[in-house]
Structure formats: structure tokens, C-alpha cells
Amino acid sequence: MLRVGNWRQAVLEMVQNKAPVWASLKLMNINKDPEIIYGAAYARQRRELFEGSGGAAETEARLLGVVNDAVANVPYYSDRYRRPIHSLAEFKETFGFIDRNIVMSNIDAFVSRRLDKHFYDEGTTGGTSGKPLRLVLPKKRYQKEWAFLHSVWRNVGFDFDVRGVLRNHRFTLRKDFLVNPISKEVIFDNFRVDGEYAKTVRDVIRGQGIRYLHAYPSAAYQLFGEWCRAGIEVPQLKAVLTSSETIFDYQRELIERELGIRVYAWYGHSEKLVFAGLCRYSNDYHVEPAYGFFELMDEDGNPVNRAGRIGEIVGTGFDNFGMPLIRYRTGDVAEYVSDSCQLCGRKVPVIRNITGRWTGERLFNADDSYVTTTALNLHDDLYSVINGIQYYQPRKGVLFVNIIKGCGYRAEHETRLKRHYQERLSGCTIEIKYVDRLIFQKNGKFLQVVNDLN
Ligand SMILES: [Zn+2]
Incomplete structure (x- = not known):
């Protein structure tokens, strides 16, 4: 049997190249079970998240698991830390911080001696300037990522619904939209959001009953602005799902306050160490403890744990045994709110105002x-x-x-x-x-x- 990734890709290519749009749409609408689509790793992670298991003890166990494996098998850590550690307190006392520059200048020393290339591939971090950072990442990262996304999107009622997508697609052929029946996406060209096309996008969203728009905030803002200026009635959307860019007040002002559509954001990064989604009731982020170990640090490496204080997001991922990054300074900055959410009651770190690392x-x-x-x-x-x-x-x-x-x-x-x-x-x-x-x-x-x- 083909692996999940392969058959998905094969079906997708066949459908997008050969099938008429109506067939893709039909296929998309009968696609109801994400566990079939995303496979076993997704299903396991999803169940864990949806059942809300875990807790401080489990977080600590995961952290110790990845850290001690690194001490045993990863040269950078074996050279510096000789013995396994046994508690969170010991971790905080013993381990120093690393950052992008340290990883870049010791790149091979961060790769595990036991790396099985069958389960990992090479990726790079994006970034708008400078040299990209080469990373070894687990192949199953996408499945896990989808489980986390689907889990936090439940905060706006999402249940493997169809998403209108307005991100970085530019169509070479004069098509109005593309359909991905596997991931359930109706993809629009966001380099063309002028008056005429904006109306087409609205008509497709309405015609297909699409309730979620997955977009860069700037792209969503442009589209909604175009609808308003041209007097096009805005479709009934439940939420705009958004990441990758800072959301500015004027964007929220238009989409949330004037049009009454929730802008739902989450935080993640290509190193895959920390993941956080907005609370159901506010624009504060909950840090997901099952994804990685999160710390907020000031410039001197002291923990930031008072409301209103700003710190740098420091992460230790739980899944990458091939190239573990421990206490990695992400360069992203956030404001500390609390260690639990007053509004929904979740006992997880709460932060707000995340600012990107981009200069x-x-x-x-x-x-x-x-x-x-x-x-x-x-x-x-x-x-x-x-x-x-x-x-x-x-x-x-x-x-x-x-x-x-x-x-x-x-x-x-x-x-x-x-x-x-x-x-x-x-x-x-x-x-x-x-x-x-x-x-x-x-x-x-x-x-x-x-x-x-x-
Ligand atoms: Zn909350």
C-alpha cells in the first residue's frame, strides 16, 4: 500500500489535472473523515487533543524523553551534558539556551547519531532575509500539525469544514479557483483581488456554502476592503483563519468590529517547537503543552512570569528526535498574561501580542x-x-x-x-x-x- 502522502498527492494531481470542477467539488463534499485523509499519526494526536488528556506530569515526561535522548545521541548535547536529567527543575538548572546562529554554526552536531533517514527529511526555515536555517524534521510533522490546527480551530466551530484559501497562490491559467478535495480547500488567486474577481470570490464562497476563509490577514483585509468599496454584500463567514503575519488593529477593526467576523489566529514556526491558538473568548493565545515545552525569557535568561511583561519565546519540541532543539530562542516576542485562562478555564500558559522575529x-x-x-x-x-x-x-x-x-x-x-x-x-x-x-x-x-x- 502506498503511504498516505503518496496516495493523497496522486489523487490530488489526478483530480486537479483531469477531473472537471464539479467532480472535485462532489468528491470534496463526501470527504468527511479527516482520520482517513491524514493517517494514523494524525488520528493519534487528534484523539489525544480532543480528549484533552495530558497534564503537567505528561509534559515533564515528554520533555525529559527528548532531552535525555539528545544527551545520549546528539553530539552537541553529549559534549556538553554528560548525564541524563530527572526533573524539570534539573532541566532548568542545567540546560543553556541556543539560537539560530548557534545551530547554524554547529549544524551537523545537532543531528542525532541514530537518525533514520527513512523517517526524516530536510527542510529550511523561511525568513524574509538572511540565510535560511537547514533543519532535519520528522516526515510526520504535517499530520501532527493538522491535528493541532483542527484542535484549535474548534474554538470557532470548525469541524473539517471546507476552507476558502487566500494565501500565496497565483494562477497561471485564467482560472477562478482550484479545488483540493483532499484537504477540502477552494483556493483563490490572491494576486488578483480587484473589483471583478472579488465578486467572483464572493459568489463561489456563497455558492459552495463556505464558512471559513483561510488567509493572510493582509489578503483578507484586501478582499473585505474590496467588497466594502464595491458595495458587494459580504458572505456569511464564521471566521477568518489566519497566521504567518502580524494582525494589525485596522484589519481587526474592519473584519471583526465592522463586519462581525471573527479573526482567528494561531502561532507556530518552521522549527516546530511551540504552538498556540487563540482562546475561544478573547485574543489571548493558549500555548499547547502537548506540542513542545514553552518558556518566556527576558534578555538575561530569567523567566518572565508577571502579567504585562514582555519576553522571548523559547521552545523545546517534543517530536524531533532526529534534530532536537532544546531551549531554542525563537526571536519571537510575546507579552505574558497568566499560567491559566480566566475566560475558558484551561490551565495552560497564556500570552498575547506576539511579534515576529523579522527585523x-x-x-x-x-x-x-x-x-x-x-x-x-x-x-x-x-x-x-x-x-x-x-x-x-x-x-x-x-x-x-x-x-x-x-x-x-x-x-x-x-x-x-x-x-x-x-x-x-x-x-x-x-x-x-x-x-x-x-x-x-x-x-x-x-x-x-x-x-x-x-
Ligand atoms: Zn481561554
Whole structure:
């Protein structure tokens, strides 16, 4: 029998190349059991998550399992830590932190001597600049990832529903949409969201009864904005499922507050160490304890455990015995909220305001000091008169604020914007510029900050 990945791919290619759209749609609509689609690893993980088993003792056991295996079999760790450890306290006392640079300069030493290549393959971390980091990752990571996604999406009522997808697809042929009946996706071209196509997208969403849109926040914002501007009635969606980019207040303002559609986000990264999804009732993230061991650390390596304090997300994944990363500083930053959720009662770490590791999130003064974009949030009334905003820094100390004007934008708004930025970036020359479009990356991703600093 073919492995799961192979038959899925084979069916998909056959359907997308040969089958008419109606047949793909029909196949998609009879596809109801994700355990058949994603296989045994998915099913095991899903059951564990859906049954809510686990707890502090299990988290500790998993952590010790991966750490002691690394001490025994992975050169980087065997060289530094000679004996197995027996408790979480011992782990925290003994183990130092690593980061991307340390892994890059010792890449082979992080690979287990017992690596069975049959079960692993090589991947790289993305990143918008700099050299990608080479990683050895378990082949089954996708199955597990889907189980976690399906588990957190239950917070917005998702039950292996069809998703409209607006991410990084650009169609070469003049097609309106593609269907993936296996993963149940109706995929749209997000490089083409102009008035005419926006209406087509709406009609397909409506016609197929699609209730979830899986999109980059910037792409969703563009689409919803287009619908509003063109007077196209917005379809009844239950949620916009979103990751990979920071969600900005003006995007939430439009989609959640004006249109009443929940924007549901989650956090993950290509190293696969920490995973967190939003609470059902708020925009705080729950860190999933079955995925990896999570710590929030200040710059000196002390734990951050007081509400309102900011720290760096440090992770130890539970599944990658081939190339274990232990106490890995992700470069992502978050605000600590609590060790349990007051709203839904889950006893897991709660964090908010996660900011990405991309230097793109920082704006630099001439003297090299910087502020992050979170510190630059505007008042709601300013967001309501602009249709888009992006920062461009040709060099440190110079900032262009690119604005798409909305209805009601007047000269006084420009004065306020200028003052707003000057107060926060005192070592910067600020210029407000008006544009029709914002700049998107080649892969369709939107960055709030574009710069030529690297
Ligand atoms: Zn909660």
C-alpha cells in the first residue's frame, strides 16, 4: 500500500489535472473523515487533543524523553551534558539556551547519531532575509500539525469544514479557483483581488456554502476592503483563519468590529517547537503543552512570569528526535498574561501580542535605536479614515509612511499622523506619502515594514 502522502498527492494531481470542477467539488463534499485523509499519526494526536488528556506530569515526561535522548545521541548535547536529567527543575538548572546562529554554526552536531533517514527529511526555515536555517524534521510533522490546527480551530466551530484559501497562490491559467478535495480547500488567486474577481470570490464562497476563509490577514483585509468599496454584500463567514503575519488593529477593526467576523489566529514556526491558538473568548493565545515545552525569557535568561511583561519565546519540541532543539530562542516576542485562562478555564500558559522575529517589525532611528510597530498603533478614528498603511525605510533615520486614503481623510489627519510618528521616532525624518497600492512580497505576503537596511 502506498503511504498516505503518496496516495493523497496522486489523487490530488489526478483530480486537479483531469477531473472537471464539479467532480472535485462532489468528491470534496463526501470527504468527511479527516482520520482517513491524514493517517494514523494524525488520528493519534487528534484523539489525544480532543480528549484533552495530558497534564503537567505528561509534559515533564515528554520533555525529559527528548532531552535525555539528545544527551545520549546528539553530539552537541553529549559534549556538553554528560548525564541524563530527572526533573524539570534539573532541566532548568542545567540546560543553556541556543539560537539560530548557534545551530547554524554547529549544524551537523545537532543531528542525532541514530537518525533514520527513512523517517526524516530536510527542510529550511523561511525568513524574509538572511540565510535560511537547514533543519532535519520528522516526515510526520504535517499530520501532527493538522491535528493541532483542527484542535484549535474548534474554538470557532470548525469541524473539517471546507476552507476558502487566500494565501500565496497565483494562477497561471485564467482560472477562478482550484479545488483540493483532499484537504477540502477552494483556493483563490490572491494576486488578483480587484473589483471583478472579488465578486467572483464572493459568489463561489456563497455558492459552495463556505464558512471559513483561510488567509493572510493582509489578503483578507484586501478582499473585505474590496467588497466594502464595491458595495458587494459580504458572505456569511464564521471566521477568518489566519497566521504567518502580524494582525494589525485596522484589519481587526474592519473584519471583526465592522463586519462581525471573527479573526482567528494561531502561532507556530518552521522549527516546530511551540504552538498556540487563540482562546475561544478573547485574543489571548493558549500555548499547547502537548506540542513542545514553552518558556518566556527576558534578555538575561530569567523567566518572565508577571502579567504585562514582555519576553522571548523559547521552545523545546517534543517530536524531533532526529534534530532536537532544546531551549531554542525563537526571536519571537510575546507579552505574558497568566499560567491559566480566566475566560475558558484551561490551565495552560497564556500570552498575547506576539511579534515576529523579522527585523521588518522594527523601525530604526538614525542612532540605531528602534521602536517596534506595536508601539506605533494609531487611534481607531485614524484607522477608520485610511484603507491601508505600510512603512518604508530606505535607510535608518528616514521613514516613509505609505497611506491609502479612505473616505473622510482630511489635512488634519495628516498633521496628526505626522505628530504621532515624530513623537515616537524622535531620531527620524518622517514623510507621509499617498499610494494606491501597498507593496507585497513575491510570495504574496504582506510586510508592515519594508526596508533596504540589509
Ligand atoms: Zn481561554
